[in-house]
Amino acid sequence: MSVNRVMGTETEYGIHAPGDPLANSTVLSSQIINAYAATVRAGLGNLAGTRWDYTDEEPLHDARGWEVSRAEADPSQLTDMPPVLDAEQIALAGGRRPSGNDLYAEESSGGVLMNMVLSNGARLYVDHAHPEYSSPEVTNPLDAVRWDKAGDLVVLTALRRIAQTPGFAPVNLYKNNTDNKSVSYGAHENYLMPRSVPFGHIVTGLIPFFVSRQIICGAGRVGRGLTGRQGGYQISQRADFFEAEVGLETTIRRPIINTRDEPHAVAEKYRRLHVIIGDANLSEVSIYLRLGTTALVLSMIEHGDVPQIQLHEPVQALQAISHDPTLQQKVALKDGSMVTGLDLQEMYLEAAAAHCRRLGTDEGMTADVLERWGRLLQVLRRDPLQAAAQLDWVAKLKLLEAYRERDGLDWSAARLGLIDLQYADLRPEKGLYYRLAARGKMERLLEDAAIRDAVREPPADTRAFFRGKCIDRFPEQVVGASWDSVIFDLPNNRRLQRIPTREPLRGTRELTGRLFEESASAEEFISALLGPGPVNGVAT
Amino acid sequence: MATKDRKNVESRSVEEEYDDVPAPEPAAAPTATVETEGTDDLLDEIDGVLEQNAEEFVRGFVQKGGQ
Structure with a gap:
């Protein structure tokens, strides 16, 4: 009966390196993800949850009541399989892979990062041939604007970093x-x-x-x-x-x-x-x-x-x-x-x-x-x-x-x-939307500061709060995440601990904020969350 | 089609067009600046930020498939 409900947006950005017109678009997209990861490592926040948990992905389930077989599906429909990009492809596409501290850090030496879960609860990843930002779940359209626009800032940060990295052609993004x-x-x-x-x-x-x-x-x-x-x-x-x-x-x-x-x-x-x-x-x-x-x-x-x-x-x-x-x-x-x-x-x-x-x-x-x-x-x-x-x-x-x-x-x-x-150019000095807005010719609903804060902060009133705070607080222990799970690897546990978050309106600040504040470590947090018995539903 | 397209949009003077813009709401973002210049100035500014060689740039913007 209102505009309030759980909602979110996804943006696939157009990507182009004018100085490297033959560049492979998947490689360029991965540069965005890795450049953002490098920025996060450099102090904007904590890097965690770079593995997407595909357990509950069902892209071939049809709401009309049937399932398409994998053989019949178009390959692009198989979104439940992680994309792979090897060093050879990167080299072929002219993207030098420098050792040391440039875009690709040592810790991702097994491959290039293709996915990140952000402390604001969003997902940033390579979707086919485009970088995609999927916003955290919000409960109303104004928050949807805020976390959608935060995504534009996330990828802007990434393209700035690429532009400053020797050996990489500048990459432009278009919304x-x-x-x-x-x-x-x-x-x-x-x-x-x-x-x-x-x-x-x-x-x-x-x-x-x-x-x-x-x-x-x-x-x-x-x-x-x-x-x-x-x-x-x-x-x-x-x-x-x-x-x-x-x-x-x-x-x-x-x-x-x-x-x-x-x-x-x-x-x-x-x-x-x-x-x-x-x-x-x-x-x-x-x-x-x-x-x-x-x-x-x-x-x-x-x-x-x-x-x-x-x-x-x-x-x-x-x-x-x-x-x-x-x-x-x-x-x-x-x-x-x-x-x-x-x-x-x-x-x-x-x-x-x-x-x-x-x-x-x-x-x-x-x-x-x-x-x-x-x-x-x-x-x-x-x-x-x-x-x-x-x-x-x-x-x-x-x-x-x-x-x-x-x-x-x-x-x-x-x-x-x-x-x-x-x-649609996302650089404020080049993008004509931004030029119009700077002259007061576009009506704004949000302060710039509110959008900037949403780059780091998750919405308080959905499970995105739980996801984002887990990543922010326990970057060492969170090894994977998805819309409906966060996976912990605790030193004293032989098995990974998967916390399901299948209720979008739980895991809120109201329900879990104190738990985050009172837990000094991931172990404490998990044991307080799960209690002595099986998963008790604080997050689920 | 082209002739019909041209008819689609009323032809009014550029000055009128931009003078008609309603003032932004008071809550507008702090980046908004007071509008003192006219359209010519706006177009001059945009001339300055547009990529060089429009034709080549637009031709070079080639994307691979997407959702």
Whole structure:
């Protein structure tokens, strides 16, 4: 009945070394992880949990009730196997592997680090050919913005370190979703839901919302089609890369609703809705409303309050809406009527407002999300360009239009493509989002200091607190971690001690903060946590 | 398509566009600076940070598959 629920984001960053154009992208991505590890070693915090615990990963479980065989799956779907990169690949790719204290420390001599769990509870790792930051679990959309943005700072720290390391070509990172050469990479969201909600209700309730929410949280893109060669400007980075309504894949035949059923929690109680359709946002308001409005729609679905809207051709509608930044494009419903993306969003907004009224929800952030959502839809209806301070796709469009006007540029001009790309450059001195924000042209929701603190500090109110604090306090003893476990190697134990954390709302500061404060050692901590008997559930 | 695209966006003067920006909320981050300059100044600044040789740079940005 509110915007509050367990949620998190994942960002796959675009990666590019302009000075080393033939560099292998997996190698470059691993440099980011290792550079961050080197920074952590150098004093930002403790390095631990570099091994991911794959025990509970089930990427081939389908929420519709079946499992895809490994033989039938696309290799990219096998995300439950650790990626391997050997020294030879690094050497081939021109990445010198210096001895001593540069990027690769002695302790990782068995191989290059491909994974880290951070003291803020996040995961930083190499996902195929991109560095990925998966945020810690948070309980509300503003915290989602905070720990999503903390990820941008984490990888910025890493690329700065690479730039300062002799022998390495500088690496740029982009928070975008396509190279305009037919490749797309994701910015995913995750939402915890009760298992009892029928998956079919989620599908029908969400599709028209996902097709239309891009007018609030699209990141904007120069060009159309997979390679962007068809000119013009569109609202979404991702729209042209979607081909299906529902499916398990994330790298091919991308579906509007992804069915990966990998709860990372007690499977009988929960599902984790894995959302792959979003654009990567720089604007804080865009991120906030992307998560906030989606959480409201999920609440409506859970309560049977969601509007019953059926699009005739959802994938076509997604692309048609994206292709018209004037927001006039109409798409067909199954009943034959024609609606715009704005119409669809207004239907969801009205239903969400009624839903909250009916349930008597007056919680502050929920009211704020509703108010901002409504205000922005009004602005978009009047004149989309008036939303430039809030929405990425509008901010980018306005900048592009200014260039077009000043320099008489056609949409095919390379400079416009560069502006599109560089909007998402994570270096504040180069990234155009950051240049606009520095001039006060982007509305901010968070102080810089709050984002900086979130690079190190976990959210207090989820199991991410337990994960992050274990890593921060007991770096020597924590040998692995995952969303639903932390693994300790204690000197006096012959076996590893795996602490399951399958309840996302346990392991909070309230429940475990004192335990961390009162334990002088990992042994003390574990024995206080587990008590004399079997695992007693402080963290689980 | 190209002609339709051009029609898609209203043509108003650059000055008007950026004068229309609503003032940032009081809670805006401390990095925000008071806006005293116009759009020309903004574009000048951005001219200065854009990568050299736009065409080559954009062509060189090639990614491998992703989710």
